[in-house]
Amino acid sequence: MRKTQEILTDAKIASRELALLSTEEKNAVLYAIADALEENADGILRANEEDIQIAKAHLPTVMLDRLRLDKKRIAGMAQGVREVAMLPDPVGKVLEENGLKNGLTVIKKRVPLGVVGIIYESRPNVTSDAGALCFKSGNACVLRGGKDAFRSSLAIVNTMRSCIAGMRLNENFINIVEDTSRQSATEMMTAVGYIDALIPRGGAGLIRACVENAKVPCIQTGTGICHIFVDKDADEEKALAIVHNAKTSRPSVCNAAEVCLVHESILQSFLPRLYERLEGVELRCDERAFEILQGKPRVLRAGETDFDTEFLDYILAIKTVSGVDEAIAHIAEHSTGHSEAIITENEATANRFTAGVDSSAVYINASTRFTDGGEFGKGCEIGISTQKLHARGPMGLEELCSYKYIVKGNGHIR
């Protein structure tokens, strides 16, 4: 087993080489990796079968399904890598260029972060996805996947590494931590000087553990308590369609809505319609909303924690507000800063909402489900940042980069 510290050191050294590869070299590697994943599908599936056999004993069916690979999923992974190859290279772009009065030229250029650490859970496809995104953005990566998917992820990474080595490049561009104990996660979180950015991907517990324990720069991702405010000037048809979409199209993801705030002046008319539209969704209502829907099935009084819970399920909390300012205040107190929407035809109200709500994405008359790297035109995403430092919202290739200043003089002294 390679020691974690050894892997970190190797990744750091490799990152310097990787930063200097041309776009053409990087793309050639990515296409070769995509082919190799398909060619080595049998080997990856054997490793995956071992994971499944062991995980069967303790994982619920839904988790086993996430873990399981087949030829189609491997083809999907390969296709994902090819799509990353087709994206524009973010590295080397001149972001600013200034000629100073003293004759110095200051060029601000985009460069890779260096070494990116990613701690994630049990989906093995994250392995090829994250590896490809880091590679294309010029970053060496150190991946630490979930224990349950370890054999699958190792087989995927080894396929990628062999492919890189076969092209006479440094296989340490892409690395996987081989120690699956908690110790290796701690080593990554404290790898000061080795990891330039740590990105946790997974449930709220994993993310909190990383943010609280990391001594390396870390990006808080994912958790989404997303709100939709249905204003008194809302087009109710749009509101019904949007709340339905944001709640039910994929309840398990972070950009799904968890709370609907309803303007008091339309509560009486709108709420029964919303109830009808949200078939199969449990509504946890504040007192005023509860009075209106009382007695119907799947209607409950909201409990203490219901406005602070990421349900990730067919459950929606409902709160009555007196207007946009109360909506903004409620969101400020309860949101995770991911995505919020207002449904209104009143432009002034919409502007007040977008100015006052401090979340990564603020929508007017659209579903929160659009917060996604692909939807935002980034072509991909490594995660959705819910913090304000460095990157906010969907993080694509550009957000996996830093910059540096190159200053040209001719003997200049200060």
Place this chain on the structure above:
Amino acid sequence: MRKTQEILTDAKIASRELALLSTEEKNAVLYAIADALEENADGILRANEEDIQIAKAHLPTVMLDRLRLDKKRIAGMAQGVREVAMLPDPVGKVLEENGLKNGLTVIKKRVPLGVVGIIYESRPNVTSDAGALCFKSGNACVLRGGKDAFRSSLAIVNTMRSCIAGMRLNENFINIVEDTSRQSATEMMTAVGYIDALIPRGGAGLIRACVENAKVPCIQTGTGICHIFVDKDADEEKALAIVHNAKTSRPSVCNAAEVCLVHESILQSFLPRLYERLEGVELRCDERAFEILQGKPRVLRAGETDFDTEFLDYILAIKTVSGVDEAIAHIAEHSTGHSEAIITENEATANRFTAGVDSSAVYINASTRFTDGGEFGKGCEIGISTQKLHARGPMGLEELCSYKYIVKGNGHIR
């Protein structure tokens, strides 16, 4: 005494109001603050005198000098605040605007970070400076200055707060922590959900403590082990002037040079000239350089730690390298990622150096001393980031901001 947690809560609430102030409102406040600092100079000087009386017992003269205020220094602080008022407002700028195929409009807009925490040491002028920069960039700030300057800083902050309150705005835009014990620093470092960015300003120990203990997003600033590589194709006159300037113009600052790497093929001719030029500077030489200068005053053999020390003094470490690649490798191993320079007339060598060196600012034929917000045209700086996440190099008003996406639809669902 206001409790630290209370201050953090008040700052968070105030940050929402501050984010919505117009440029005109912010500038009016800044000009009023500048006037108030001058008008209240006597009060500030009385508080400063109390600090001085207490600090006398334990602070060395050079530190007492940093701590001491007079009318001229207060006028300088006021002028600094006026200069911040004159800088462009970074908030609200549209950074990108994309119309998506599905009809959604995605606008990426610059917004304040929210609440910025600043932990610094004993210069009271940092108080007005940092307060003004955070305010102009729309951020509420929580300042925690050194114990020795507490009375001075409190008087400055109270002047700023009274001024804000007098304009019927929320005085909690600018806050100072009143508990000067270690406890309050810990409270700031762990204020998850209250502080959006923590910026330590001061010595290496303070910065390390923040980076290692912070659970809130933190920016590593400051420490500079800056290198100058004198290539075989260097113009020696430029090299002499630049090394002299980078070492001696202000040795106590982070952008001063600490190490000179000399190409082996010019060592014999260049080194004696460099020695003559660096009058008053102690040279700590590797074996080959030592052989040449041996026997002269202020020439020592480099010890084990000399290539990893921020001297902040009239001391320069000298190392012989075989060429640009060894220079790049040495820098990769020993630099803090602040600023490095190459002196060469060879463009290919210069390009290899700027591509291979991973520091915030990389210079060709210019002094490392230029790494500074003012020099880079930012008009100011809150610190110099030596990390790669969020901001790198001098941080001005723009680097005190985040962004958010505003997405406009017309009933869009996914």
